[in-house]
Amino acid sequence: MAEQPEVKSSNQVDTVLQDYLDQLLVAATAMPAPVEASVVGTSMPVEEPAVRSQSIDTVKAFARSESVTQVQESLPQTLVMPVPSVAEVEQPHLPDTVTDTFETDQADDNPPEIESEDVNDLSVSAGGGTPVDTMTLNWRSSQGIDCLIFKVAGLKLAIPLPLLGGVFNVxxxxxxxxGQASWSLGVWQGEMGKLTIIDSAQLIMPERGLSLEDTGYGFFIQLDRSPWALACQEICDTVTLVHDSIKWRGETSKRPWLAGTVISEMCALIDVPGLMQLLTENVRPAAPH
Amino acid sequence: MSAIAGNKAAEDPVLQWVTFRLENETYGINVMQVQEVLRYTEIAPVPGAPPYVLGIINLRGNVVTVIDTRLRFGLPTADTTDQTRIVIIEAENQVVGILVDAVAEVVYLRQSEIETTPNVGNEESAKFIQGVCHKNDELLILVDLEKMMSDEEWTELQGL
Structure with a gap:
């Protein structure tokens, strides 16, 4: 009985957060027209990094392909290619209630474990289905998590570097x-293999009726080690985010791709496992031959 | 040595694919299903035929139904050009023609070179895609002709 008001309060907070995000998306998409793909592909704004952390430098050593190297040359100095590595993910303190454990192809010997309160935990994400095999992050670490900020149709999105498979210049x-869904731009042959390119504008804000096919795109953001990549128009910056700098999404959120919002950066933080699960759920099973 | 090579070839056979162009993309169909390639000839419309049937042609005394491949793939319509071809294929024990923008070449692909991509299709046509392959600096979309039509549609074609 005593907990009843708390539930209501929690729902109200969720509603307020939902409204805030809606406003953020509306405001973001009302910004000036996105940059043409041809322009984006050849010139990059060089901005002073908001935060330059040591961990980003350590990631540089893992840059893994020629195409990645080419991208690095054209990107702001702070943008480097992360390769998910166990070393990047700090082992979270073992919580009392560990909900699940996921393994990565690199971390078989010492798989990271999920804290129950981690918003990237798939148990928090909507829907069932097969959990996506990916890393989890320790957002409560004092050093925080480095994130890459990029722009899609005026909306700023952030993706944690440990869950960033690569940034590829188009x-x-x-x-x-x-016959594909409207948010699928098609297949792109990178040096590391084929990627299915997602029209981020169509997937994230379909109600706006925007399509990157019309407005153009300059970069592909690969989600972890998956065959999926988000098309985007501009790479902005890298920032270090800590748990308290993020307004985490509520459990009632209808956006499984959204981990939370970062008010200081006016951007939405992508829930990579949630987004990958959302994409995977939309894959049609192969028809019998 | 030759036995090992033979085993490898059996495990990873080389397949031939006839490639054609549609809306600036290259598609491939199994060469074993292609009977011949014709220049564009006048296609006689058939009253009451389904929308995906352009009509019929006379192929050395035999009537062959021609499919509107663009419509079938959900692509916009286009005018015929000097490059337009009718590819005569055999699928589901029927001989039909498919209208394409141009026929390109015959390529050799190892089975292992063919990759499937996540199919996020929301239309029936998505199931026609058998796989993709990177060849000659472009992505080749391989089409499964058997799936181009449902069983009912193949039966319907037979009745035309």
Whole structure:
């Protein structure tokens, strides 16, 4: 009985957060017209980094491909190619209630474990389905988590560097496949393999009716080690985020791709496992031959 | 040595694919299903035929139904050009023609080179895609002709 008001209060907070995000998305998409793809592909704004952390430098050593190196040359100095590594993810303090454990292909010997309060925990994410095999992050670490900020149709999005598979400059065209969902731009052949390119504007804010196919895009952001990549128009900066700097999404959120919002950066933090699960759930099973 | 090579070839056979162009993309179909390639010829419309049927042609005395491949793939319509071809194929024990923008070449692909991509199709046509392959600096979309039509549609074609 005594807990009843708390539940209501929690729901109200969720509603306020939801409204805030809605306003953020509206405000962001009302910004000036996005940059043309051809322009984006050749010139990059060089901004002073808001935060330059040591961990970013250590990531540089893991840069893994020629294409990645090319991208590095054209990106702001703070943008480096992260390769998810166990070393990057600090082992969280073992909580009393560990909800689940995921393994990565690199971290078989010492898989990171999920804190129950971690918003990236798939148990918090909407929907069932097969959990996506990915890392979890220790947002409560005093050093925080480095995130890359990029822009899609005026909206700033942040992705944690440990869950960033790579940033690729758009060199070759994307091959569209017929009959696909409106948020699929097609298949792109990178040096590391084929990626299915997602029209981030169509997927994240379909109600705006924007499409990167029309407005253009300059970069692909690969989600962890998955075959999925988000198309974006601009790479902005890297910042270090700590748990308290993020307004985490409520459990009633209808946006499984959203981990929370970062008011200081006016950006939305992507829940990479949630987004990957959302994409995976939309894959049609292969028809029998 | 030759036995090992033979085993490898059996495990990873080389397949031939006829490639054609549609809306600036290159598609491939199994060469074993292609009977011949014709220049564009006048196609006689068939009253009451389904929308995906352009009509019929006379192929050395035989009537062959021609499919509107663009419509079938959900692509916009386009005018015919000098490059337009009718590819005569055999699928589901039927001989039909498919209209394409141009026929490109025959390529050799190892089975292992063919990759599947996550199919996020929300239309029936998405199931026609058998896989993709990177060849000659471009992505080749491989089409499964058998799935281009449902069983009912193949039956319907037979009745035309």
């Amino acid at each position: 060199t070759d065209k994307v091959t569209p496949l017929f």
